[in-house]
Amino acid sequence: MATHKILVIDDSRVIRMRVRDMLPQGNFEVLEAKDGVEGLNAIREQRPNLIMLDFLLPRMSGWEVFQEVQAQPDLQRIPLVLMSGRKEEVTEKITEPFEYFEFIQKPFEQKELIEAIKSAMTKARKPRPTAAAAPSAASAGSSQDVQVLQAKVAKLEAEVAQLKGQLAKILAFIKQKLR
Template sequence: MTAKKVLVIDDSIMIRKMVKSILAGKYDVLEASDGKSGLDAARRAFPDLILLDFVMPKYNGYQTLQAIRRVEGLQKVPVIMISGLKEQVTEHVPEPFTEFDFLEKPFEADVLVSRIQNFLNTEPEQAASTATSRSSSSSATPVIRDVPPVREEPSLQMILNRLTSTETLLVQGIENLIQREVVARINELNTRVDHQDQAIKMLNQRMDKISEQIDHQNKGLMLILRELKSLQGK
């Protein structure tokens, strides 16, 4: 059976590689580093689901989503928008979100997998088949009572999953902090620019007033000179 395709559009190579590691063996993961290349990748591959970062260069997540929805065959592909700054998403799209699902960074690996499975209906059948086999075997085999519970040691895969989840949270947490710091610095710079614009405007107004005063004084001096010349002529 062919694995379903998940397209990850994120300008962070760390997040893309992390998501690819989490979904390895479950889905065929495609990558794109910005909205424009993500749109091109979606047109080529027609993925079953798109994981879309909101804060990106060129096109942000919502602009990319609108472009994707205009492509024939991609209007109904499920999209999970991811961002560490939910308020930036709500500035463009008010809640509740209807065009996409939203997952806030940092997210754990099992949360991401569960959210994708909810859209693609790819819950592992192993649990169901195991439950069926247990049910059939329990009806054929007498129940053995008073058996002490066997303590299961954590498997290597479970440990790896936990490590991956911890690494994911760490990477996303660091990127989220950096992103917030960048946004704060940009806002601070914008505030400084606004203050400078106001100061320049005030200086221009003062210069205009001084120029008017100089013109008025010049006119007064010209009148005085004319009076002096007329007196000298007499």
């Protein structure tokens, strides 16, 4: 009898089968759901040990399932791997860094899947701020967000400077050839 349950919620039968095939043989049962409503019901009824959740789903999106799971303390402890072929759609709704779940971009290889599962298991154990600690956590998060944005701005400024240098070299080369 399997002691661990892994729930794969994806509208693509191919992806569900691929995930099942990529998982190492072991002492677990792979459950499947083809849409968000079916997936959320399976989460509530089956209490899986891991959730593999596609972001774009029919009937109820992966985003809506994610919000339901995160809103319930007993469910938010379940390790979660969010899957999508387009990371930008995920980051529109959920800003990085992904603190309590792992993201994996489709298509993925077995090694990437195993690493994502391990990371999700670690992240799910992280303590979450309580309701009383939320205001200080929010301000700490915003200062951390500012630092992340400042780092991104600095990186972009360096890239722009590099591109300006390359452009200057190209212009000099063209001027030389025109003489």
